[in-house]
Amino acid sequence: MTLSTSMQATTLSPRPKAGTMDRNIRILGAILAVASLFAIWTTLSITVRPWVPTPYDTVLAMGRHLTSQGFYANLFLTLGRIAAAFLAASVIGAALGIAIGMNRKVEAFFQPLLAMALAVPDPVFIIFAILALGTGEAAGFVALTLAVAPFVSNIVRSSVQARDKGLDEMTRIYRIPSDKAFWVSLVPQLVPALLTAARFSFALSWKLVVVVEAIGQPDGIGASIFHSFRLLRMRDVVAIAILFILLMQLLEKGVLGRLEKRLLRWRQ
Amino acid sequence: QDVPEVRLQAVAGSLGGVPLMIMEAEGLDEKHGFSGVFELLPSDSAAQNFLIGNSDIAMDNDIIGVAIARAEGFDVTAFYPIGRLYLGIIVPGDSEAETPEDLRGMRVGHFGADSGTTMFIRSIVQEMYGFDVLEEYQFSQLGPAALVPLLEAGDVDAIFNFESYVSEAMLATDGRYLLQAAADYEEFTGGFAPWITNMVAHTSWLQENPELAYGVRAAYDEAVQIMQDSNYEVLREDYISSGLGITSPEVLDVMIENAATYDYFTNVWTPEVIEAAYGFLNGLAEEGRVLTEVPEGVMVRLEDLVGEPGA
Amino acid sequence: MRGNTCRWSRSICGCWSSSPSCSLSNTACCAWPSAASSGGADNPRQTLTPSNSKGFIMTGTSDTVLKVEGLQVSYGSIPAISSLDFEIKRGEFVAILGPSGCGKSSMLNVISGLLPPTRGVVEVDSRPLYDAGRHAPKLGYVFQAHRLLPWRTVKQNLELVLAASDVPRDQWEDNIDRLLDILHIGQFKNSWPMQLSGGQRQRVSIARALLVEPSYILMDEPLSTLDEVTARSLRQELSGIWARTGATIVFVTHSIREAVYLADRIIILTRGPSTVFENYHVPIARPRAYDDPRIAEVEADIIRRVEHAWGLDPIKQSEVA
Amino acid sequence: MRGNTCRWSRSICGCWSSSPSCSLSNTACCAWPSAASSGGADNPRQTLTPSNSKGFIMTGTSDTVLKVEGLQVSYGSIPAISSLDFEIKRGEFVAILGPSGCGKSSMLNVISGLLPPTRGVVEVDSRPLYDAGRHAPKLGYVFQAHRLLPWRTVKQNLELVLAASDVPRDQWEDNIDRLLDILHIGQFKNSWPMQLSGGQRQRVSIARALLVEPSYILMDEPLSTLDEVTARSLRQELSGIWARTGATIVFVTHSIREAVYLADRIIILTRGPSTVFENYHVPIARPRAYDDPRIAEVEADIIRRVEHAWGLDPIKQSEVA
Amino acid sequence: MQKENNLIISICAVLMLLPIWWIAYRNTNFIADPFVVATALPHFLSQADTWSNIGITLYRVVLGLAGGVVLGTLAALAMNQNKLAEQVLSIYVTTALRTPSAIAAIMALAIFRGAEIGYIVVVMFITFPFMAVGLRDGLKSADKDLAEASQIYRLGSLRYIRHVLLPFIAPFIFSALRNAHALAWKVIVVAEIFGAARIGFGAQFDHAWEYMQMVEVHLWLLVFIAIVLFVEYGVLRVAERRVFRWRG
Numbered sequence A: 001m002t003l004s005t006s007m008q009a010t011t012l013s014p015r016p017k018a019g020t021m022d023r024n025i026r027i028l029g030a031i032l033a034v035a036s037l038f039a040i041w042t043t044l045s046i047t048v049r050p051w052v053p054t055p056y057d058t059v060l061a062m063g064r065h066l067t068s069q070g071f072y073a074n075l076f077l078t079l080g081r082i083a084a085a086f087l088a089a090s091v092i093g094a095a096l097g098i099a100i101g102m103n104r105k106v107e108a109f110f111q112p113l114l115a116m117a118l119a120v121p122d123p124v125f126i127i128f129a130i131l132a133l134g135t136g137e138a139a140g141f142v143a144l145t146l147a148v149a150p151f152v153s154n155i156v157r158s159s160v161q162a163r164d165k166g167l168d169e170m171t172r173i174y175r176i177p178s179d180k181a182f183w184v185s186l187v188p189q190l191v192p193a194l195l196t197a198a199r200f201s202f203a204l205s206w207k208l209v210v211v212v213e214a215i216g217q218p219d220g221i222g223a224s225i226f227h228s229f230r231l232l233r234m235r236d237v238v239a240i241a242i243l244f245i246l247l248m249q250l251l252e253k254g255v256l257g258r259l260e261k262r263l264l265r266w267r268q
Numbered sequence B: 001q002d003v004p005e006v007r008l009q010a011v012a013g014s015l016g017g018v019p020l021m022i023m024e025a026e027g028l029d030e031k032h033g034f035s036g037v038f039e040l041l042p043s044d045s046a047a048q049n050f051l052i053g054n055s056d057i058a059m060d061n062d063i064i065g066v067a068i069a070r071a072e073g074f075d076v077t078a079f080y081p082i083g084r085l086y087l088g089i090i091v092p093g094d095s096e097a098e099t100p101e102d103l104r105g106m107r108v109g110h111f112g113a114d115s116g117t118t119m120f121i122r123s124i125v126q127e128m129y130g131f132d133v134l135e136e137y138q139f140s141q142l143g144p145a146a147l148v149p150l151l152e153a154g155d156v157d158a159i160f161n162f163e164s165y166v167s168e169a170m171l172a173t174d175g176r177y178l179l180q181a182a183a184d185y186e187e188f189t190g191g192f193a194p195w196i197t198n199m200v201a202h203t204s205w206l207q208e209n210p211e212l213a214y215g216v217r218a219a220y221d222e223a224v225q226i227m228q229d230s231n232y233e234v235l236r237e238d239y240i241s242s243g244l245g246i247t248s249p250e251v252l253d254v255m256i257e258n259a260a261t262y263d264y265f266t267n268v269w270t271p272e273v274i275e276a277a278y279g280f281l282n283g284l285a286e287e288g289r290v291l292t293e294v295p296e297g298v299m300v301r302l303e304d305l306v307g308e309p310g311a
Numbered sequence C, D: 001m002r003g004n005t006c007r008w009s010r011s012i013c014g015c016w017s018s019s020p021s022c023s024l025s026n027t028a029c030c031a032w033p034s035a036a037s038s039g040g041a042d043n044p045r046q047t048l049t050p051s052n053s054k055g056f057i058m059t060g061t062s063d064t065v066l067k068v069e070g071l072q073v074s075y076g077s078i079p080a081i082s083s084l085d086f087e088i089k090r091g092e093f094v095a096i097l098g099p100s101g102c103g104k105s106s107m108l109n110v111i112s113g114l115l116p117p118t119r120g121v122v123e124v125d126s127r128p129l130y131d132a133g134r135h136a137p138k139l140g141y142v143f144q145a146h147r148l149l150p151w152r153t154v155k156q157n158l159e160l161v162l163a164a165s166d167v168p169r170d171q172w173e174d175n176i177d178r179l180l181d182i183l184h185i186g187q188f189k190n191s192w193p194m195q196l197s198g199g200q201r202q203r204v205s206i207a208r209a210l211l212v213e214p215s216y217i218l219m220d221e222p223l224s225t226l227d228e229v230t231a232r233s234l235r236q237e238l239s240g241i242w243a244r245t246g247a248t249i250v251f252v253t254h255s256i257r258e259a260v261y262l263a264d265r266i267i268i269l270t271r272g273p274s275t276v277f278e279n280y281h282v283p284i285a286r287p288r289a290y291d292d293p294r295i296a297e298v299e300a301d302i303i304r305r306v307e308h309a310w311g312l313d314p315i316k317q318s319e320v321a
Numbered sequence E: 001m002q003k004e005n006n007l008i009i010s011i012c013a014v015l016m017l018l019p020i021w022w023i024a025y026r027n028t029n030f031i032a033d034p035f036v037v038a039t040a041l042p043h044f045l046s047q048a049d050t051w052s053n054i055g056i057t058l059y060r061v062v063l064g065l066a067g068g069v070v071l072g073t074l075a076a077l078a079m080n081q082n083k084l085a086e087q088v089l090s091i092y093v094t095t096a097l098r099t100p101s102a103i104a105a106i107m108a109l110a111i112f113r114g115a116e117i118g119y120i121v122v123v124m125f126i127t128f129p130f131m132a133v134g135l136r137d138g139l140k141s142a143d144k145d146l147a148e149a150s151q152i153y154r155l156g157s158l159r160y161i162r163h164v165l166l167p168f169i170a171p172f173i174f175s176a177l178r179n180a181h182a183l184a185w186k187v188i189v190v191a192e193i194f195g196a197a198r199i200g201f202g203a204q205f206d207h208a209w210e211y212m213q214m215v216e217v218h219l220w221l222l223v224f225i226a227i228v229l230f231v232e233y234g235v236l237r238v239a240e241r242r243v244f245r246w247r248g
């Protein structure tokens, strides 16, 4: 494989009918992926019985959940928790990441703390938060935020440090007030990193919410999954997980995907 | 050596492990024809570990769990009882509550609606007092060990827990049983109470190793005998208290007192008891929350499954 | 500062475009009187362009607005500028000539306050550069690389600096349009920088520097990426703008002819680490014509001087294939 | 391709530096015979530089190596090049002149295969550009912006392209050193691009293009950021390199004089979306001297033609302040 | 000078935690006395057992993380090169990304029957999508100009990736690596807990937790933090400083 051939694929291919081609490829890709996943799943469900449920049982279970009241209540509860934690972690993490990236002193102060925060196993965060704050919503929220924010700030920090310093100088010369310069010069440079961070934070929030609900909350999707697991109902575990994963995927594609398209217009 | 190996597991910190500790310390395994590999596992992973076949016999499964596993296609069965219901609702000494009914609307800590402890307490309260704790109590969920500080800090008004945490909680809060599952239910039914833990193994293992199964059973009987003979003072042995994670002698005092009062272990495994236990399970299945059906063979007598010893 | 604004917007609305209808004393589109000129008699322009109003930005009696003394710049331990001394008067048009890598961009960065000097004094308006703070004069800087924000269109890039200036908002649109027209890039107002050619980007950068109505304009090879015809037209425009606004311009270029055509004085630097090789006063009266033979003469003269000073091997024309 | 390598390394080791000790027929440091020249009689250079060995890269009988027919380039729906037709002969030195934004860089990008044409044919060595594949000729490209890897030192940047070429490793160091010396940036061999001035970066980019011993060299305003003295020296070097290596050079510039001095032919483009305005054969025999009055004459002639064609308002010298 | 100042600040930040710890200890009943923990530390560290547990977990993390990084990088590259691959892989990545760690751990336990490889696979499975997403986003922002230059000089894919692309996305790689590394430690703990590990850091930690041996819990946490800090300052920072020398 030479560079020129591989790059022609990305930069040189003429794209007059890109629309339909793209669509076909997307559909083909989705089919390929889903089919191969299905094959792997089926194989596992035969070889690792009864741990891995059969796709058939799982689909039935999905149907059952989709028609039950409790599922939706849990769904919205968990979504709410994820949204709250995701927002808080993204905002705090991004703010911290920017501060650290801009200033060596701030970096020197926070970097070891962040590294430590990253090191603490999630269950510890959660349990300590519950012990300190009681078992209300606050504990889960604080634990999630504490656990996710350092990840976000790491990503943002790297990007801040890689920024184009020439643009900083330009804004200084033209006396663009620093708050404005922040929004028009720095933040757009960080957009790719912020989007990555948002993806990260969204994904981690979900992973953690499962643990939080398993350990400290009697309700929500995570609790349902763990409850099902305790009862060894693997088909329910997988069914609930898949349903929720699909929903989250829709949300991410819909919101983040659209945002990305908008924010990166200038790159064409 | 040519003595076959048997891998036995119990949940770390639970009383189900005490017979194992005694077997190991007193050499009861060799005496009964097997060489034991004893493991105490954290509660999060104990069930998985047994179900995937990483140990031969688990000492800490309740019959509800066995019924669930069987229903889901795991060929496991309980072949001997172990622990009585050394669990219940504990309140601090200054609590005004007298019966579980008084806790309605109050904050109660437990470690999961799907845990054996909660399920037993729930169905017993349902039967004795006619209400569902899951609906009437404000639950907080945390691991069994962490519930004790929670109660001590006053974050909850009561907890559902099992020994030795019961003793720890009593000591820490000068507390008492609001409901002692075994004693109160026996009193209510006039004799029968389900037990909590069992010796559980895969059916195939039992069929392949009948002598070993009998050997383990005998070793357990002897271990229980040792405890009862010493009036549970044997729990003061270092290897047991450290195995249970008890550091203070005061907790031990409470525990030994509780043990003497409520008797921790049982080896009554008669068809009648098994019958009654099936009845209990069927009751749960009718209600349909944790169980929808009671599969065959949740409990077996070795005599029925593999024939008389030495046969 | 209202006066300032008006002065600029007038020049934009009336005189910047070199259409024949624009006479030099045009005051039509600004009510602010242009007659109030005073001071700065030293400046040869004064006598040539009576309508220039630079008297109004003078604040002291001294008309030395930029003083560089013993300036030394090192990157790490490596010197880029060894020692510079020069002064620039208010309203002067100074060109900087120097071999590539001699420290011209570094010098502009010091003057603009972006780069702290390693040693030496830089005074702007009689204040040490770093004391200037809020009083720092308004600066336009055409960087050597364009430094446009790629995520803002041309118009948005320009609006950004306008928002930070004190040009009233209702004049933005007009000023932008006129300036882009002068620079022949009117049709790219709504393009992203990525969609522009090299020369077009550079012209947007020039527009940005002029838009903020600066009293100092630093330009780092602003016309180097433009074709001759466009460059000539822009040189002429720049000359006109300078004459009308009274701005002080420091203009780095590699085109000696351009320097001679535009500047009052050419500061010629030595090879880096640089010092001032010569302060060359351009002996040609204004108005000047780009193809005036005197300009070619002066150019040749300067070439002769620097050829030796910039220390390449003497050029061997005879050997060229 | 061994011959190619040798041809290049010879020129680097002996003749690129314009030291007086280098005679044009130098063969001292390369054992490969230089006498085997043939073909390309059309090329005026052939008669002037007998040692040039370009005959060896000719593969067909036609000496048209680049053919552009009906080339159109649009970005989205906006046309940048409306229709270009021209041919370039093997070993020709062609300069491209055109107003800023007319599509010169776009054209080089098409020729180099980076940008697919919207319409039209581009043939290199009689092969459609996109069929060339493995046989694609070796290219050196001096981009308008330097495009150096900021995380590699000058030397590392150069070694990277050498590693992808077929220059034997034991010649790298020498070739790099000589070329950097020619470009007067020998002392920056171990600097990061960030530590270089604009002109220095550009020169590293030139070094990169020449190092790979290309048979085609595309240059997009390579000397625009250099001072006059350095630029003159480099023009001369480039001329020499071209003569000795037989490379085909397409050279975009805004300096008409530079174009006249260097090129056999100047393709003058119209304002964008561009077409060919004129194919201007430079009527001056080689060797040429940069300050030859004939060059100034031709320059003035071209200026006159394009001034009108490039369609700015006629320049009003008289109005300049 | 500057560097020393920053070091002092870093140390202050860490030291500042000690009084906070002490205050927390005084005000809660589940945080251990820092002095008791400090006294227990030497003995804890002198036990061979401690080190063998750390060793086994380190082994799992290193192998799993290495696998995750390689897999994630390959996936990101493939996604960047080819639309079809992007579509297929993005579904795989999403699936892995959204699988709760505990479920992954349990499944791996069931599939690999508690074998060592199971833990490694879990770490790999959980870290790789994060690596892939981080890198893909980096690749998307890759500089087209430099790609074109590489094409002109026919660097070939390998050289292009090694010398142009990788350095360009290095900031993304570092943040992805940092995060994947932290995640790996978190996951291994969950995997060891739910995967019924006998030895290893998570197993010991869980064990201590089960018994509410808070001193022990704190000791393990300290070890944990020490390791991650070591990787941050001993490995990542050093590498970062080398790789980003050119920024001056």
Ligand SMILES: Nc1ncnc2c1ncn2[C@@H]1O[C@H](COP(=O)(O)OP(=O)(O)OP(=O)(O)O)[C@@H](O)[C@H]1O
Pocket: C194, C195, C196, C197, C198, C199, C200, C225, C226, C227, D075, D076, D079, D080, D098, D099, D100, D101, D102, D103, D104, D105, D106, D107, D144, D272
């Ligand atoms: N990526 C792009 N997207 C849209 N339009 C573009 C893009 N690149 C160039 N153009 C437009 O195409 C035209 C030609 O651009 P090009 O860069 O080829 O000009 P040029 O002749 O090299 O100019 P210069 O001398 O200023 O470098 C310009 O009008 C420019 O605005």
Ligand SMILES: Nc1ncnc2c1ncn2[C@@H]1O[C@H](COP(=O)(O)OP(=O)(O)OP(=O)(O)O)[C@@H](O)[C@H]1O
Pocket: C075, C076, C079, C080, C098, C099, C100, C101, C102, C103, C104, C105, C106, C107, C144, C272, D194, D195, D196, D197, D198, D199, D200, D225, D226, D227, E248
């Ligand atoms: N950030 C830096 N770090 C180290 N050295 C630098 C840095 N910037 C510039 N230099 C060095 O300082 C010297 C002067 O650079 P400067 O950019 O000021 O030159 P210049 O006169 O503007 O050149 P040009 O005409 O090529 O733009 C050069 O030799 C350059 O290598």
Ligand SMILES: [Mg+2]
Pocket: C104, C105, C106, C144, C220, D197, D198, D199
């Ligand atoms: Mg410069």
Ligand SMILES: [Mg+2]
Pocket: C197, C198, C199, D104, D105, D106, D144, D220
């Ligand atoms: Mg161009």
